[in-house]
Amino acid sequence: MRFNGDRIVPDHDNCVACQRCAMKCPQGAITIKENEMAFPAHSAYTERIRRIGWEQASTGGVMLSSCGNDLPYRSIFDDLVLDAAQVTNPAIDPLREPIETRCFLGARPDRLDFTETEDEILLDTEMSPGVMLRTPIMIGQMSLGSISYNAQIALFRAAMETGTLVGTGEGGLHSDFYEYGSIINSEVASGRFGINPPYLKKVASLEIKIGQGAKPGHGGHLPGEKTTEMISQTRMIPKGTDALSPYPHHDIYSIEDLQQLIYALKESTRYRVPVGVKVAAVHNVAAIASGMVRAGADFITIDGFRGGTGAAPRIIRDHAGIPLELAIAAVDQRLREEGIRHRATLCAGGSIRYSADLVKALALGADVAMICTPVLIAMGCRVCQQCHRGLCSWGIATQNPTYTQRLDIDVAARRVSNLLYAWNEELREICGAMGIDSVESFVGNRDRLRYLGPNPRIAEILGVKHAGEAWG
Amino acid sequence: MSACGIAGLINIDGKRENGRKVVDMITTMLERENGLGAGYACYGLFPEMQEHYCLQLLLDDRQSKEAVEDLLVERVEVHKDEEVFTRKVKGMRGPYPLIWRFFLEVPRKRIDENPDLEGEDDYIVDMVMEINSRIPGAFCMSSGKDMAVFKGNGWSHDIAEFYDLERYSGNMWLSHSRFPTNTPGWWGGAHPFNILDWSLCHNGEITSYGTNKRYVEMWGYKCTMLTDSEVVTYLWDLLCRRHGLPPIVASMAVAPRYYDDIGRLADEQREVAIRLRRTYANAMINGPFSILVGKARPVPTLIALTDRKKLRPMIGGISGDEGTVFAASEECAIRRVERDGEIWAPVAGNPLIARMGDGIVWDGLKDQSQYKRMRVIA
Numbered sequence: 001m002r003f004n005g006d007r008i009v010p011d012h013d014n015c016v017a018c019q020r021c022a023m024k025c026p027q028g029a030i031t032i033k034e035n036e037m038a039f040p041a042h043s044a045y046t047e048r049i050r051r052i053g054w055e056q057a058s059t060g061g062v063m064l065s066s067c068g069n070d071l072p073y074r075s076i077f078d079d080l081v082l083d084a085a086q087v088t089n090p091a092i093d094p095l096r097e098p099i100e101t102r103c104f105l106g107a108r109p110d111r112l113d114f115t116e117t118e119d120e121i122l123l124d125t126e127m128s129p130g131v132m133l134r135t136p137i138m139i140g141q142m143s144l145g146s147i148s149y150n151a152q153i154a155l156f157r158a159a160m161e162t163g164t165l166v167g168t169g170e171g172g173l174h175s176d177f178y179e180y181g182s183i184i185n186s187e188v189a190s191g192r193f194g195i196n197p198p199y200l201k202k203v204a205s206l207e208i209k210i211g212q213g214a215k216p217g218h219g220g221h222l223p224g225e226k227t228t229e230m231i232s233q234t235r236m237i238p239k240g241t242d243a244l245s246p247y248p249h250h251d252i253y254s255i256e257d258l259q260q261l262i263y264a265l266k267e268s269t270r271y272r273v274p275v276g277v278k279v280a281a282v283h284n285v286a287a288i289a290s291g292m293v294r295a296g297a298d299f300i301t302i303d304g305f306r307g308g309t310g311a312a313p314r315i316i317r318d319h320a321g322i323p324l325e326l327a328i329a330a331v332d333q334r335l336r337e338e339g340i341r342h343r344a345t346l347c348a349g350g351s352i353r354y355s356a357d358l359v360k361a362l363a364l365g366a367d368v369a370m371i372c373t374p375v376l377i378a379m380g381c382r383v384c385q386q387c388h389r390g391l392c393s394w395g396i397a398t399q400n401p402t403y404t405q406r407l408d409i410d411v412a413a414r415r416v417s418n419l420l421y422a423w424n425e426e427l428r429e430i431c432g433a434m435g436i437d438s439v440e441s442f443v444g445n446r447d448r449l450r451y452l453g454p455n456p457r458i459a460e461i462l463g464v465k466h467a468g469e470a471w472g
Numbered sequence: 473m474s475a476c477g478i479a480g481l482i483n484i485d486g487k488r489e490n491g492r493k494v495v496d497m498i499t500t501m502l503e504r505e506n507g508l509g510a511g512y513a514c515y516g517l518f519p520e521m522q523e524h525y526c527l528q529l530l531l532d533d534r535q536s537k538e539a540v541e542d543l544l545v546e547r548v549e550v551h552k553d554e555e556v557f558t559r560k561v562k563g564m565r566g567p568y569p570l571i572w573r574f575f576l577e578v579p580r581k582r583i584d585e586n587p588d589l590e591g592e593d594d595y596i597v598d599m600v601m602e603i604n605s606r607i608p609g610a611f612c613m614s615s616g617k618d619m620a621v622f623k624g625n626g627w628s629h630d631i632a633e634f635y636d637l638e639r640y641s642g643n644m645w646l647s648h649s650r651f652p653t654n655t656p657g658w659w660g661g662a663h664p665f666n667i668l669d670w671s672l673c674h675n676g677e678i679t680s681y682g683t684n685k686r687y688v689e690m691w692g693y694k695c696t697m698l699t700d701s702e703v704v705t706y707l708w709d710l711l712c713r714r715h716g717l718p719p720i721v722a723s724m725a726v727a728p729r730y731y732d733d734i735g736r737l738a739d740e741q742r743e744v745a746i747r748l749r750r751t752y753a754n755a756m757i758n759g760p761f762s763i764l765v766g767k768a769r770p771v772p773t774l775i776a777l778t779d780r781k782k783l784r785p786m787i788g789g790i791s792g793d794e795g796t797v798f799a800a801s802e803e804c805a806i807r808r809v810e811r812d813g814e815i816w817a818p819v820a821g822n823p824l825i826a827r828m829g830d831g832i833v834w835d836g837l838k839d840q841s842q843y844k845r846m847r848v849i850a
Contacts, residue, residue, distance in 0.1 A: 089677040089759045090783055097781065102731050108751050111715040121718060121846040123744050130750060336690045342751075363682075435679040437781065438728075440749075441758035447682030471681070 016386035020393040052314070063314040064221075066387035066397070068214055068306040068350070068373060071318050075306075076325035077357045079453025081467055085435035092437050094428040100438040101424055101431075103367060105138075105165065105185075105205060106130030106274040107298040108342040128298055129274050131204050134163030135424040136362060136439055139416075140303075140349045140370040141187045141209065141278070143169025145222045145231045145243065146310030146387065148404040149176075151379060151396045151412065156180040158375075158416035162424075165204055167370070170220050170245060172234045173199045187278075188265065190219050191245025193235040197268070205299070206265050207276045208258070210249070213307025213350030216280030216321045219245035221311040225390040228399045259295035266296070274298035276347070281305055281327030282320075286334035292344070293335060299345035301370060302327045307350020308373045310397060311388035324351035325364060329462045332365025332444060355426040362427075364462060365444040378419040379412040447471065476651050476663070476675040477504035477628070479800040480764045481809075482644040482774040484831045487795065488516060491637030494645035497798070497805040498628045504675075504801060505649035509662035510631040511623025513671040515772045516643035518618050524551055524575040525596055528620045530659050531570040532609030539607045540572075547599055548576040556622075561634045564626045568634075569659055571613075573620065593668055593713065600667065601694045604660075611660035616669025619768050623648075623662040631662075643828055644772045646764050648673035661697060665705040669768035672708065674701040675801060676784045679759030687754035707755055708765055719775050720834055720843050723823035725752040727780045729840075740847040747848065762786045764799055772828040774799065776836070780821030788824040788836065789815045797826035 001021065002011040022030040039047045052063055085091040092099060107128040115122045139159060144152050146169060156177060159166040165185040172194010173186060181202035188195060189209040200206065211217065222231070222243035232239040252258050258277065265275045276299035277292045279285065285302060292300050304324025309317060328348050335341040348361045349370030358369045373383065380394035387397035395407030427439065436442050450467040451459035459466055479497035483489050494512060518526060527544075531537045544550050556571040578592040589595055600612045614621035619642070622635040628649040648663035664671040678684065678700035685695050685703045691714070693706040704726075711722040725748055728734075734745045749756075760783030765775040776799035778786045787805075789798040792812030800806050803815055818824045818836025825833040834843055 085679065089679050092781075098730050098732065100731055103753075104750050108753070112717070112747060112751050113715075114717055114721055116718045116844070119844055121721060121744075121844050123747060123846070123848045124850045125747070125751075126850040127747055127750070336686055339690050341690055342754075435677075435760070436758045438756060438758060440753035440756050441680030441683050443683060444686050444754065445680060445682035447685075448679075 014391060016384045016389065016391055016393070018382050018384045018386070018393045020382075064311055064388050065314040065317055065385055066309055066311050067383050067385040068308045069318050070385065073305075073323070074453070075351075076323050076453065076458060076462070077351070077360050079451060079458070080325075080360050080449050080462075080464065081452050082359065082363075082430060082434070083448040083450070084433045089435040091435055092432040094425070094432040097432070098437060099428040099431050101135050101427060103133050103136045103439060104130040105133060105276075105299050105345050105347075105368065107344055110342065129272055131165065131274060133165065133368065135420060136368045136427070137358060137420055137423055138164050138185065138347065138368055138370045139166040139375055140372040141167030141169045141185075141207070142372055142376075143171030143187075143220070143222070143310070144174055144234055145169070145171040145226055145399070147376075147397055148395055148399060148407060149174065149230065150404055150407040150409050151376075153177065154379060154407070154409050154412035154416060155375060156183065157409070157413035158420065159183040161413070161417045162420040164420065167207065168203075170209060171222070171231070172196075172236070173202065174230070174234045178202045188261075189245050190247070190249040191243065193237060193243060193245065196236075200265065200269055203273065205274045205276065206269065207278050207299075207301065208261060208265070209278045210252070210258070211278065211280035211282070211303065212309060213280045213303030213305055213321055213324070214309035215312040215316045216282050217247060218312065218316055219247045221388075223311055223388055223390060226399045231399060255291040255295055258292065262296045274345075276300060276344075278303055280307075280320075281322050281324055281350070283322060285322070285327045286330040289331040290334055290338055290340070293340050297344050299347055300331075301347040301349060302331055302366075303349050304351035308376075309387075324348055324361070326458070326461055328361055328364045328366050333463060355423040358423055359427055359430045359442075360449065362439065362443050363445050363449050364464075365446070367443055375416050375419060378415045379407065477501035477649040477801050477805070478647065478673040478675050478762065478764050479798070479805045480644070480646040480673070480766065480774055480776070481796050481798050482772060482826050482828060483796050484826060484828055485795050486516075486643055486828050488641035488643060489645065489796070491632070491640045491645065493809050494647045495629070495632040495637055496809050497800055498647040498649050499632070500805050500808045501649065501800075501802050504651060505628055506651045507627045507630075508652050509623070509625050509650035509658075510628035511621060511648050511662045511664050512632070512635075512637060513614070513619060513621045513646040513664040513666065513766055514640050514642040515619040515645070515669070515766060515768050517620055517640060518575075521552070521575050522618045524577055525615060525617055526573055526575055526620055527600070527612055528556060528573045528614045528622075529571065529603075530611040530613055531572060533570065536607060536609030537570060537572060540603060540610050543599070543603065543607065544574060544576065547582065548578055551575045551577065557636055557639065558634055559636060561626070561630045564630045564634060590714075597667060597693075597709070601696075605694050605696045613660070614666040614671070616666065616671075616768055619669050619671070621664050621666045621671060623664065624659045625662060644766055644774055646671050646673050646766045646774075661699055663701060664766075665697075665701050667705055667709050668713070669766075670705055670709045670713070671766040672701060672705040673764040674704060674761060675763070676761030676779065677759050678704065678757055678761060680757060683754050684757060704757060704761075704763060707757070708767075711752070711755060712767070719773060719825050720823060720840060721748065723775065723777050724748055724840055725755050726757045727777060727821035728752075728756055729821070730780070737841055740845070741841045743848050744846045760784045762801065774826045776818065776824040777822075778818070778820055782820030786818055786824070787815060788818050789813055790832065794831070797832060799824055
């Protein structure tokens with residue numbers, strides 16, 4: 001819609017199919033129908049492919065898109081089914097019995113050294129810094145820039161309430177948000193946007209971003225349309241410019257270089273906070289993860305192939321990387337085979353759509369799930385895949401004040417907390433049904449999963465038995 | 473292993489108790505078994521061979537015995553070997569395995585030539601894992617010093633008769649009768665499970681099996697036996713022997729206090745509890761369990777522990793003369809052999825620990841923080 005001076009007129013060019021007009025119409029008078037004046041049917045040259053060709057022929061440019069990969073690849077999560085307790089082990093009722101979901105972000109020692117004397121038991125093992133989370137669900141990395149000020153503050157408030165961490169994305173931290181430091185997992189990406197001493201010192205954990213599931217091998221991309229005065233100050237870049245962070249970190253061309261950055265960050269924060277590394281799930285992710293752990297990462301984040309983004313070349317978003325499910329299984333198994341699994345918390349993000357995916361990710365071997373798109377949906381996002389245009393009519397993925405003022409911070413924060421509570425409750429329900437009263441006993445418990453899909457080779461890689469196969 | 477019976481006793485003065493007593497205890501709880509497996513562990517069994525490991529094996533046939541012998545000749549010094557006495561029992565179904573024991577020592581050079589090994593115990597563990605996973609038809613029932621396990625597929629009274637347990641005496645006995653549900657009844661799958669001189673009798677079902685299994689595998693154990701009890705045995709070996717946790721601390725690792733309870737502890741204790749829980753997150757045993765754990769070194773010790781919701785029973789007792797400590801699934805098992813004395817029910821997730829020479833180290837009734845002052849010095 002557009003206001004032309006005396007009346008509101010439709011502006012079809014700017015329609016992103018966000019459906020806000022229909023959702024918010026006070027009379028419920030708007031219906032949206034798909035335009036049937038489409039391309040004639042063709043199974044190989046689908047409408048999508050023909051549109052891409054048409055657009056590229058018009059502009060000569062790289063196709064951009066946002067949100068996550070929307071191609072109909074099979075979701076492996078949907079091919080996994082869960083176990084439940086019957087007879088020999090009682091199910092636990094989460095309404096009546098404690099079921100614990102607390103967990104820690106940070107490295108664990110190999111073992112603890114105790115000495116027992118006549119009247120004391122002494123523990124002589126130092127611990128790496130760890131952040132206690134009340135739920136194994138963290139909010140992933142979304143920058144101020146890709147999302148609005150209101151959206152980011154709503155996430156921070158929701159995390160304060162639910163006792164978890166939120167990523168800052170690679171956009172630095174607005175000084176207004178320093179008060180939320182205790183729940184912030186700040187990102188250090190290749191552009192180093194907004195990274196200064198207060199940013200590093202105020203937060204609960206630091207995450208070096210090497211790659212992102214939506215665009216493995218690519219850097220960050222904030223279109224200039226979204227670089228407003230506020231973003232320019234927070235990121236320390238000129239207003240109105242595209243914020244394109246380099247594909248690699250130009251001080252990291254090898255695993256040794258990564259180790260140097262990990263320790264530079266540990267030194268600069270006086271070993272007070274855990275330092276992690278995030279990579280996209282790619283073919284050799286298990287070996288890469290092992291290198292990251294050996295380089296000193298206290299937590300590692302594997303970002304899967306359906307992960308979201310504020311802007312990415314469509315070809316990368318849709319075609320690069322591997323499914324998160326396989327990546328979790330491969331990384332967890334590799335770290336165990338090398339005897340270093342405890343030395344880093346394994347976070348998994350990018351593909352976790354709802355609580356069923358969360359519980360399956362944990363059972364496959366992730367300690368913590370990271371989510372982004374679901375919390376955006378909680379705030380109103382319709383997954384229209386137009387974040388890169390900066391026209392988000394829900395006031396989430398935009399910096400346009402006309403739209404951002406639409407996002408009520410209190411309502412959005414409440415809705416995000418509700419979502420996290422709901423997922424946590426569903427996780428407790430599942431644990432209880434399996435006779436497990438603490439999430440520690442659920443992590444990596446692949447015995448409680450079965451595969452029910454078309455390709456048994458996938459089950460093998462996941463280390464999961466086929467449905468119908470018993471224990472043992 | 474849903475409803476199983478467990479019973480154990482330890483003579484804290486170091487006197488030897490005849491096998492009859494523990495057989496009386498376990499066979500009293502007939503309702504807890506269904507004839508698909510039972511077993512016994514006896515400690516202080518070979519005083520004249522105390523310094524030698526005793527490998528007691530179930531063998532399908534002569535070929536498997538020969539394969540084991542070939543391996544032993546290559547790896548260790550066998551001092552003596554003999555067939556374990558058994559007899560046919562009416563009602564027990566064959567085929568019976570061949571049961572053999574070997575007393576052996578690890579040659580010093582074997583340890584020296586392998587820099588990864590911390591000591592001869594690790595060498596034995598590796599060898600047992602190899603026998604169980606590589607030699608068809610061979611299964612090592614026990615591998616400790618001055619102890620042995622006697623188990624098989626049958627009722628507890630049949631197994632006792634099959635091995636003629638009255639011919640043996642020891643300072644400590646553990647016993648188990650099975651009502652298997654998840655895994656087939658087979659000779660090797662009966663309890664007690666053993667590695668070195670750790671033995672374990674288990675009543676329950678470990679819902680964290682997958683997590684625990686993958687945790688112990690990371691430390692080099694091979695789970696070959698299709699059962700959750702095996703993994704719990706390895707956990708005790710890992711935590712107590714290799715990591716050196718005192719038994720009460722190991723109990724707190726496998727059956728940790730709830731975070732809400734940890735939050736109420738005094739600062740020093742809370743820090744210990746949180747570090748323990750964080751480090752040993754994957755060693756936590758979930759689901760219903762009641763276990764008896766026996767170890768021989770440095771002195772025979774009996775540990776009885778239930779899960780932190782106490783979904784399986786456990787009763788402790790001490791004889792009227794205060795010489796023998798008991799632990800069993802049901803009071804009747806203790807009363808059958810000891811009319812006098814005291815009986816109590818240890819609290820959920822709180823261990824009963826009795827040690828030869830010291831008696832009851834911990835009765836499992838008070839909060840563990842009252843055992844000794846626990847604090848962090850690092």
